[in-house]
Amino acid sequence: MTHSAHHPLPFISEPTATDSAISVRGLTKRFGEFTAVSGIDFDVARGEIFGFLGPNGSGKTTTMRMLTGTIAPQSGSIRILGEDVVASPEKVKRRIGYMSQKFSLFEDLTVDENLRFYAGVYDLPADEFVKQRAYVLEMAGLVGREKELTANLSVGWKQRLALGAATIHEPELLFLDEPTSGVDPVARRHFWDLLYDLAGQGVTLFVTTHYMEEATQCGRLAFMYAGRIIAEGSPREIREQHLLDIGDRDDSGRLRTASIEDVFVRLVTREREEAGR
């Protein structure tokens, strides 16, 4: 596609929100016969903690990989921090961070060496690295353990180190794919405190999780099923929308408020029943 220099660029009406961290329209990805993501639309505002939920295999990770520019969509548009990721995925690389459920740390490197590696990946200048390294070690509670082998850290420490590695270049937008999978309840709580600190500094967070109590801590949620977004809103909106739907009463006869977990189970069960019909 070319634009004549004599004509201004046509006003792009969609996606519109220029202050969005993420703006997705008609995003589709197929693998052979299988449609993993099927024409989804959504927006994430800057500074928001956005929870992306759905059963295993619903298309969450595929979507995240498209948003980070790792794989290209068949069709649809993605704007990340105002940039067109489909056309030029490398443009936002330094402005985003990604933490995978596997933590992407080198087990045979020390804490310090892992941080140095990620600083190298993002071409961090030496003075920036010194500053960020100090911040990350403090944040993760790893001061004094810089020389320790990563393999010897417990899951909770590794998780915080992985968060530090993913944020060493001070990204504006951070993607977290099941960051608390298999982590104990107390460590998960600490981890969410760290996420809230990042959000407080204006970092936008895009999080997938299977812990519904964590999902309730997000500002907004989207539920994905079979490649589509089947519900979206704040946790309160989603719970209220499904309150009457569930209609259970507690021991004292009051209408029970649906939890996000209730809604999850209800939505997925309904979708499966409809698919089976």
Added chain:
Amino acid sequence: MAPSTAELAIDARRLCRRFGDVQAVDGVDLRVRPGGVFGLLGPDGAGKSTLIRMLATVLTPNSGDALIFGDSVVHAHRRITPRIGYMSQRFSMYLDLSVSENLEFFARIRGVPAALRRARSASLLESMELAEFSDRQAQFLSGGMKQKLMLASTLMHEPDLLLLDEPTTGVDPLSRLEFWRIIADLRAAEKTILVATPYMDEAERCTDIAFMDAGHIPHTGTPAEVKSLVPGTLFEVAAPDPRAALAAVCSASGVTSAHLYGDVVRVLSAPGGPDARELLTHMNAVGIHATDVQPADVDMEAAFAYLAEQAGDAA
């Protein structure tokens, strides 16, 4: 009356295991009666996996012993292995084999006769709702289906005791519910199940709980008994800004701990600490508006946090 050793599914005595300088399991005593679902809880690095691996006879203790249905894991592991099924944290099926081929393979190395293999495989796939996927390669299964396949493969030789190490980690809520429905069926079939889990709603479904920390098991009991270890009263505070409310309640005297749970703040008030009205008054005094303060039942999540903190303080 205490059951005799032969009646116990697991009877661990002073079990120890060290890795280099790290004493991963440090003198664990554990008694598990047959026919229950026994939950093993504890912070990351507490030694849960090491303990399970010793009970599964895949790791030798440095000292101490454990009897599985009366047989020693140190001296009689050959007699034990036919009676146990062990599911590790990692997905350990062959990715390029189909669901039914994986079951066939694991049953064969367990010495299950061919005639039985076919019948058991069919019945397990049916009960786990995997029958329609029996020809699918393991690598193309969803997370929940992979976990069910692993469980099915540990059941092919019809063990009496199942040792499950975090079987539902990374699995979505509905698949977890399905998995626990299967656990309930197994219990009804008089299997004994020892399961480590980071999910506190799963812990609530167990008949007994052991809380492990730093290689020790300081607490065991029914879920109700473990929850009763938490002193004081738990309150749930609803507020427009839960983070601000959390900071506010933390500054109140007599508050043991407080944290965000979903969109409410959970506050553990020490015995003799503030009640709902006093919490509200305190928050008002520091300029934080709360819409509601209600007493809540102590759940396993609250118990875990309390016990982990106690253990941390003692260390």
